Amino acid sequence: MPFRSEPGLADLYRLPHTQMDRTEGHVDEVRAGMVLEAASVETASVKAHGDEGHRDEGHRGVAVLLGMAAILAAIVGVRATGLASDASDTWQSALRTEVKRSAAALNDIGYLYQTEVPPVVTILGTRMQEAELRAAAATETGPVADTLTREADVQASVLTAISSSYELATDPAYALPGGGVNLGLRLADLRNQTPALLALDPDTIQAAGDALGAKAASMTLPLLPIGVAALFAALAQPFAGRRRLLLAIGAAALAVGALGAVAVEVLA
Amino acid sequence: MIEPEVATRWRSKDAFDRSATLLIGAVAILAAILAILQAGNGLASTRAQAQAARLSADAAAKMSASSLARDAGLRSQQDALVLGMEAVSRLMVATQGGDTGLFAVGTAEQAASGKLTAAITESAATSGASPVDPYAAGLISATVDQLNAEVTEQNRQVNLANDTGARSQRAVLGLSLLTLAGVLVGIAAVLGRGRAGWATLFVASGTIAVTTGVTLLTVF
Numbered sequence: 001m002p003f004r005s006e007p008g009l010a011d012l013y014r015l016p017h018t019q020m021d022r023t024e025g026h027v028d029e030v031r032a033g034m035v036l037e038a039a040s041v042e043t044a045s046v047k048a049h050g051d052e053g054h055r056d057e058g059h060r061g062v063a064v065l066l067g068m069a070a071i072l073a074a075i076v077g078v079r080a081t082g083l084a085s086d087a088s089d090t091w092q093s094a095l096r097t098e099v100k101r102s103a104a105a106l107n108d109i110g111y112l113y114q115t116e117v118p119p120v121v122t123i124l125g126t127r128m129q130e131a132e133l134r135a136a137a138a139t140e141t142g143p144v145a146d147t148l149t150r151e152a153d154v155q156a157s158v159l160t161a162i163s164s165s166y167e168l169a170t171d172p173a174y175a176l177p178g179g180g181v182n183l184g185l186r187l188a189d190l191r192n193q194t195p196a197l198l199a200l201d202p203d204t205i206q207a208a209g210d211a212l213g214a215k216a217a218s219m220t221l222p223l224l225p226i227g228v229a230a231l232f233a234a235l236a237q238p239f240a241g242r243r244r245l246l247l248a249i250g251a252a253a254l255a256v257g258a259l260g261a262v263a264v265e266v267l268a
Numbered sequence: 269m270i271e272p273e274v275a276t277r278w279r280s281k282d283a284f285d286r287s288a289t290l291l292i293g294a295v296a297i298l299a300a301i302l303a304i305l306q307a308g309n310g311l312a313s314t315r316a317q318a319q320a321a322r323l324s325a326d327a328a329a330k331m332s333a334s335s336l337a338r339d340a341g342l343r344s345q346q347d348a349l350v351l352g353m354e355a356v357s358r359l360m361v362a363t364q365g366g367d368t369g370l371f372a373v374g375t376a377e378q379a380a381s382g383k384l385t386a387a388i389t390e391s392a393a394t395s396g397a398s399p400v401d402p403y404a405a406g407l408i409s410a411t412v413d414q415l416n417a418e419v420t421e422q423n424r425q426v427n428l429a430n431d432t433g434a435r436s437q438r439a440v441l442g443l444s445l446l447t448l449a450g451v452l453v454g455i456a457a458v459l460g461r462g463r464a465g466w467a468t469l470f471v472a473s474g475t476i477a478v479t480t481g482v483t484l485l486t487v488f
Contacts, residue, residue, distance in 0.1 A: 069296075077303065084311055091318035098322045102329035105404045109333045113340035121344040121388065125351050128383045132376035140372060147369030148376065179383060180390035184397040187408075191401055198401060202322065209318075213311045220307040227300030231293035238285035 061247045065233035069254055073226045076219060076261050083216035090209030097202040104197035108190040112183065116168050120181060123162060123169040128179060130155035215268040222260035229254035284461035287469055291453045294476050298483060299446055305486045306439035309432040316429035323422035327415055333407035337395050344388040352381035435486050442482040449475040 133152035137145045163169050174181045191198050232250030236243045358374030361367070396408030452472035459465035 073300075080307055084307060087311060088314045091315055095318045095321050095325070099325050101403065102325050102407070105407055106329055106332055106336075109336055109404065109408065113336040117340045118343060118347075121347050121384075124387055125347060125380065125384045128380040128387070129351070129377055132380040132383070133373065136372055136376040144369045144372050148372050151373050151376075176387070176390050176394070178390040179387035180394075181387075182394045183391055184394040184400045187396070187404060188399040188401070191404060206319075206322075209315070213315060217304075217308050217311055220304045223300040223303050224297075227296045230296035234289045234292045234296065238282065238289045 059237075061243070062233050062236050065236070065247055065250050065254065066230060069226050069230040069233060069250075069257075072254065072258055072261070073223060073230075076222050076226065076257070079261070079265070080216050080219035080223075083212055083219055087209050087212035087216055090205060090212055094202040094206040094209055097200050097205055101197070101200040101202060104194065104200070105191070108187060112168075112187050112190060116166060116186070117183070119162060120166050120169045123159065123166060124179060124181070126155050126159045126162075130159060211268075215264065218264045218268050219261065222257040222264070225253045225257035225260065229257060281461050284465065284469070287473075288453055288457055291449070291469065291472055291476060295446055295450045295453065298476065298479055299443065301483055302439045302442045302446065302479075302486070305483070306436055306443065309436035309439060309486070313429050313433040313436055316425045316432060320422050320425035320429060323418055323425060327418045327422060330407050330410035330415060330418070333404070334410045337408045341388070341392045341395070344391075345385065348381055348384040348388055351377060351384060355381055438482055438486040442479050442486060445475055445479040445482060449479060 130152050133148050133155060137148035137152060140148060168174050168181050168186050174186055176182055229250040232246045232253060236246035236250065239246060355374045355377035358370055358377060362369075362371035362374055396405045400408070449472045452468055452475060456465045456468035456472060459468055
């Protein structure tokens with residue numbers, strides 16, 4: 001086929017005509033007769049098939065990039081949503097733990113100051129009255145001493161009746177030098193009776209929630225380069241002349257998004 | 269030569285395709301931005317709500333615990349005072365009646381009242397002190413200033429939750445508008461480059477412009 005090597009034909013195929021131009025019969029610059037025309041139509045057909053193949057490849061590239069961007073966006077979105085849900089659950093857990101901790105502490109504090117302290121103060125008062133009455137009786141004689149002793153016996157009787165019920169008033173561990181009781185030590189002992197409640201730490205749980213929340217927020221950031229990848233993939237469709245470049249930029253953006261998501265997952 | 273009519277038609281199709289593509293690209297970018305904003309603000313709102321609730325619980329616990337300890341201390345002081353008043357009454361009656369025995373009892377009670385007051389003060393000094401755990405100690409020893417500061421912070425968290433919650437809702441509104449814009453671009457692509465297609469594309473671009481405004485409102 002000698003015409004294939006002719007420069008004129010090569011120029012013809014380099015004309016900025018589209019396939020539509022050729023099919024509509026606008027390739028009328030060629031004036032070489034039937035044989036040449038037939039040859040040019042045949043060659044144009046080959047070229048057209050080549051262009052079509054190239055265009056199909058370009059379309060495929062756009063479709064693949066858009067599909068990958070969509071899939072990656074879905075994966076990143078699902079992961080970010082999962083992390084956000086975990087963070088929310090953890091924060092709610094911190095709140096529940098806070099309420100549980102405060103309820104436990106209030107229970108112990110209420111027991112000490114409302115249930116134990118009032119009768120213990122009565123016991124302390126009675127104990128001190130008995131001591132003062134006996135001390136006074138020791139310095140008196142006759143009917144005054146008898147009166148003081150009887151009154152001291154009364155106080156001792158009251159003391160015997162009520163003091164045995166209150167560990168705070170009777171346990172020497174709680175006794176202070178001035179006759180008072182160690183409320184701090186008593187509260188610590190009450191709190192230590194339930195070590196599981198004492199160990200509650202909502203701040204640690206909150207910190208874990210914060211870490212999950214930060215990771216969830218970071219996980220959404222790769223959506224931006226993925227969106228850019230989708231943008232360039234879409235632009236590659238009409239801008240056929242720069243399709244390769246646009247697809248390359250889109251692929252790079254997609255890679256950045258994927259790497260970012262992996263980095264957040266591994267490092268955060 | 270390409271005939272002018274054909275060339276015009278091609279340019280027209282090209283313009284339509286490029287416009288639709290640019291709108292799709294804008295939808296993709298805005299979707300990514302709004303998703304990031306929605307997630308960030310949603311998380312911040314949830315955290316602030318939980319934090320506000322925690323602070324409320326903590327402030328309530330501090331008010332209860334500190335008032336329990338303070339009330340117990342006051343009642344104890346009143347008990348000591350009553351004992352002292354009882355002693356004074358005995359002394360007065362004993363003096364009026366010349367009862368030396370009753371007078372001696374009153375004197376002993378008065379001394380006991382003084383010692384009881386001292387013992388109560390001594391006990392109160394250990395209230396919330398070591399070895400009580402720091403949390404319980406903090407509840408008992410909470411001051412009005414601390415409570416005021418905590419309530420201020422709680423109010424700030426509530427305001428933060430409201431603000432970020434509103435931003436999150438605006439982002440959701442933007443995403444909804446964006447979905448509409450995406451559907452409109454799709455319909456325009458189906459209708460083609462005729463008048464109806466261009467009109468649909470125009471409405472889609474208007475929707476995207478509104479979404480851009482909503483996005484800016486979400487950010488600022």
